[in-house]
Amino acid sequence: MTSGRGAxxxxxxxxxxxxxxxxxxxxxxxxxxAAWGGGAGATVPVLALGAPMMVVLLAVAGLPVKDxxxxxxxxxxxxxxxxxxxxxxxxxxxxxxxxxxxxxDLGSAGTRIALTGVPYAVAAALFVPGRWVRSGALVVxxxxxxxxxxxxxxxxxxxxxxxxxxxxxxxxxxxxxxAAPPGMQVSRAELGPATFVVDYRPVRxxxxxxxxxxxxxxxxxxxxxxxxPAEKGVTCTVDANREMVMVRELPDGTRDVTLVRxxxxxxxxxxxxxxxxxxxxxxxxxxHPLSDTELEELMREKKIDHRF
Numbered sequence: 402m403t404s405g406r407g408a409x410x411x412x413x414x415x416x417x418x419x420x421x422x423x424x425x426x427x428x429x430x431x432x433x434x435a436a437w438g439g440g441a442g443a444t445v446p447v448l449a450l451g452a453p454m455m456v457v458l459l460a461v462a463g464l465p466v467k468d469x470x471x472x473x474x475x476x477x478x479x480x481x482x483x484x485x486x487x488x489x490x491x492x493x494x495x496x497x498x499x500x501x502x503x504x505x506d507l508g509s510a511g512t513r514i515a516l517t518g519v520p521y522a523v524a525a526a527l528f529v530p531g532r533w534v535r536s537g538a539l540v541v542x543x544x545x546x547x548x549x550x551x552x553x554x555x556x557x558x559x560x561x562x563x564x565x566x567x568x569x570x571x572x573x574x575x576x577x578x579x580a581a582p583p584g585m586q587v588s589r590a591e592l593g594p595a596t597f598v599v600d601y602r603p604v605r606x607x608x609x610x611x612x613x614x615x616x617x618x619x620x621x622x623x624x625x626x627x628x629x630p631a632e633k634g635v636t637c638t639v640d641a642n643r644e645m646v647m648v649r650e651l652p653d654g655t656r657d658v659t660l661v662r663x664x665x666x667x668x669x670x671x672x673x674x675x676x677x678x679x680x681x682x683x684x685x686x687x688x689h690p691l692s693d694t695e696l697e698e699l700m701r702e703k704k705i706d707h708r709f
Contacts, residue, residue: 406469410529413466417525420458421490422518428455452487459483459521472528486524493520496549504561505553519545562700568707569696572597574666575617578695580687582680585611590705595619613673613684620668625661646678664688 428451435443460483463473472482494517507513526538569576575597581587588602597617603609625645627637637647645661659672660681669688671681699705
């Protein structure tokens with residue numbers, strides 16, 4: 402391709418891009434406004450008027466290259482070329498809209514408007530004779546497919562993941578975890594507005610009994626206090642370390658044991674009918690801030706949720 406034909410081709414593709422980057426968003430806004438005001442049926446007249454106008458504008462853009470692009474050599478063929486470019490480009494725009502609705506980052510509003518004309522320019526380039534022009538169009542097309550179908554969704558998923566972690570990290574004073582008792586594991590965790598609840602159950606759940614509840618809650622009380630008046634069948638003491646121990650005798654003879662301890666700006670409570678005071682105190686002694694690794698594992702296994 403000579404330099405003159407190359408410059409003419411470049412100008413041709415630029416004109417196709419400029420026309421469609423201006424007219425297609427306007428047509429899209431018109432369709433949205435019509436649908437908003439009169440429902441889906443109101444979009445038919447807008448589309449019936451806008452689509453032929455787009456074809457005419459594209460046919461005008463193909464006029465200067467009638468000696469370069471064979472399909473633009475005559476008026477009927479030029480109109481057919483315009484229809485093909487409009488259809489292929491619109492399919493590209495619709496694919497971009499699907500990707501954008503899937504939270505694929507396509508840049509600012511201005512960038513997205515500019516990108517609207519790219520599928521039409523790529524479609525026009527496919528009809529230009531010349532290996533380099535068509536190869537360049539295929540490269541741009543492949544880049545769009547890779548970004549919209551693979552890279553963009555992966556980036557979107559990572560952004561959502563990071564945003565979810567950030568939501569959990571908004572309450573660092575509550576995000577504490579104790580080492581699971583022997584034979585047990587974290588089965589569920591939930592972060593609320595003022596509490597972080599962790600349930601421990603046996604690794605072989607369903608085959609072995611056992612349950613421990615850990616609750617970390619915001620509290621401005623200087624120390625834990627036994628409830629007053631005392632409940633029947635419940636013994637409660639507060640030791641020298643200001644740790645409260647409450648034991649409830651159940652009708653079947655089991656003991657429901659609860660330990661409450663201050664931890665920084667929070668109050669931590671552990672309760673179990675299978676662990677005794679020693680076991681619960683050992684769990685409290687292992688209390689530590691929830692690490693990034695632990696949080697990632699809980700999220701990956703879908704064992705943690707937030708309730709705000």
